[in-house]
Amino acid sequence: MTGPKSRRRGAPLEQAILDAAWDELREVGYARLTIEAVAARAGTSKPVIYRRWGGRAELVLAAWARKLPVEPETPDTGTLRGDLRTLFSRIARRADSMMNEMVAGVMGEAFRHPEVAALLGERLSNPSPLTGAVRSIVDRAVARAELPPVELPHRVLRLPLDLVRNESMTCGAPVSEETVGSLVDDVYVPLLHGLAAVQAAGGAAEGRGVAAGSGVGAGSGLGAGGGVREDVG
Amino acid sequence: MTGPKSRRRGAPLEQAILDAAWDELREVGYARLTIEAVAARAGTSKPVIYRRWGGRAELVLAAWARKLPVEPETPDTGTLRGDLRTLFSRIARRADSMMNEMVAGVMGEAFRHPEVAALLGERLSNPSPLTGAVRSIVDRAVARAELPPVELPHRVLRLPLDLVRNESMTCGAPVSEETVGSLVDDVYVPLLHGLAAVQAAGGAAEGRGVAAGSGVGAGSGLGAGGGVREDVG
DNA sequence: GCGATAAGAAACGCAAAGTATCTAAAGGGT
DNA sequence: ACCCTTTAGATACTTTGCGTTTCTTATCGC
Structure with a gap:
């Protein structure tokens, strides 16, 4: 020895x-x-x-x-909804309680240590392997004509992870299949359809979608609200 | 004295x-x-x-x-997008760093104390006054024919707060106007349009939207992934 | 082999958690 | 007006872990 x-x-x-x-x-x-x-x-x-x-x-x-990001095998169930449910479920499994407790704890300290905040933000905002899976799922749905062609902004690509993490952290328990269903059916699938529709309509007006010229109170007006700000929920 | x-x-x-x-x-x-x-x-x-x-x-x-929930005065800028940006911005201001640091800290402890988790979950999942504001904004947009009539599931009603909180907590800094713009333009507005479209199309098939009968891998199959679960981001 | 570097061990002061003990003030009941 | 239960307030204690300091000595580059 x-x-x-x-x-x-x-x-x-x-x-x-x-x-x-x-x-x-x-x-x-x-x-x-x-x-x-x-x-x-x-x-x-x-x-x-x-x-x-x-x-x-x-x-x-x-x-x-x-720990290197695990490349998730892209699910292929034959439908957009099925693929997304499978993907969301996998995320929910991997984002287990240990992981979320860690993220919550690190977050708590991130407020006092900017360098920690930076590291954490970097870690959370670059779910690279996941975005690939989302893209393939959507591409396949487009190929099946289940969805009009659509371009996914970065924010939308990282949304699945954000949604699941948010859910997992705020309830402090494993995310139920029911919740996954709600995230997919109430949020993500409609969002994809909406994005497609908006892009089809707005066509030329790239980037910032929808009613691109309309932002009235958009800038920094932000209205009243300067007062109490005691509560959020 | x-x-x-x-x-x-x-x-x-x-x-x-x-x-x-x-x-x-x-x-x-x-x-x-x-x-x-x-x-x-x-x-x-x-x-x-x-x-x-x-x-x-x-x-x-x-x-x-x-601290009683502050009833946010519903913004009225004349456009859906403007109203939403104003609303999101207000949320972002109120969800200031103190609030988020508190939530993060409490979350950290919630994993060890179920009763804390329960209290926190209750607090975060009932953003009652906000849901009202969202509803009015959408109703007004529908009245202006800016948006087809649409019914908002609970999950969608609480989404603005979830999105902003997630953003605010993961970057540990105030949410920028740019981020607010992205949340509204890339996510929430398209989502509303998509929901409307899906509801118009699926008509009869209430509740669970879209391709309602399709869930192939939906149940609990969840595919492989049982192994490593080291990383999420 | 020699000397710079840095690991390992031990102990420190500090802060705050959570608990225990005691006292005396407040308030209710008669 | 009195007593008697409750419990606030003060103090001190044990424990735990942080973050640091000091010192010895093994390891590595030369």
Whole structure:
């Protein structure tokens, strides 16, 4: 054996710490994850971790970043709605409670640490493999003439993930099949049809869709509302 | 004066504590809010607070619940798009960083305390005054023939708030006018048109819209994906 | 091998959580 | 007016984890 006094450095040590952090995250969650526990699990000590990362949030984000996005196999059920339900369900499974608890926790700290906010935002706004799946699903639906040709803005591409995450986080529980159905049937499918319609109508007026010249109160008028702002929900 | 030894009890004391909690929240935010500080500000002591609430999350939720939802004056700019932009902007202003930091923080704890999750979920899924505003805006657009008649499912009614909150929380910064524009133009307006179209077409097939009989992979098949579930974004 | 670098171990001060104990004030009932 | 139950308010305590400091010594580049 290497003996009781072998001492790792650099990359291998870093990997060990990140692995430990990830395992700890899976076992106790973000709220109960402590630097000390990660250090212990990695067989190292706190200062080694603090020398590399600024705190829990950064450590966890680094551990997360190592996990490569899983390319979801694009579902192919034969209908737009079926494909979307399958896709949304898969997202809902993967966005399990550990993941969401982590995101919620990191978010809480992101408000105080701009660099954490930046890392998190980057992580959440680039669901690259998912956007590909959405695109293929829609393309296939267009090919089947189930949907008029439509171009999907970035916002719409990332919407599935945003919807599911929002749902999962606000109810703090796994997203039910019923909810998935509602997201697909009440929101996403109609949205796709609407986008197609709007693009067919507005034709020339690219980019900013719909009634493109109409924005009356659009700029920064924003009306009254300057007062109380106590509540949102 | 009442003298240095006047002692509040019951409701008045409770109100004082909740006010203190709210003020503290506004000043230092959820992450840095401590029970001790709230007790000090309210001129009372920790045990008094712990006798009434289980911890930060419950205390803060109670303080929040006292703030009555502000009835937003329904904007009236003359166009659907203008009204929506104004409404979304107002939501974005009210969902300021304090609010979102609080929600994020409470969410973090909600995963460990089911009762907190319940309170939070209830609070977030009933944006009653907002749904009214959305309805009026849409009704007016329908009256102007800017939009075919359309019925809005609950999910669609709460979508504006969900979209803005999601945006605000994931980027940890105020939602820009540009983002608001994207939410309205790329998502919400097309969605409304799509809903109208779908309802006009599907006519009889109420409730669950679109291709109502098609759900192939809908049930619980959910395909592969059972393996890695490491990443979402 | 030598010297710079950095890991590992231990301990620190600090802050806040949550709990326990005690006192004395408030308020209700007679 | 009194007593008696309730509970506010004060204080102190244990625990936990943070983030830091110090010191020793293993590892690596030269």
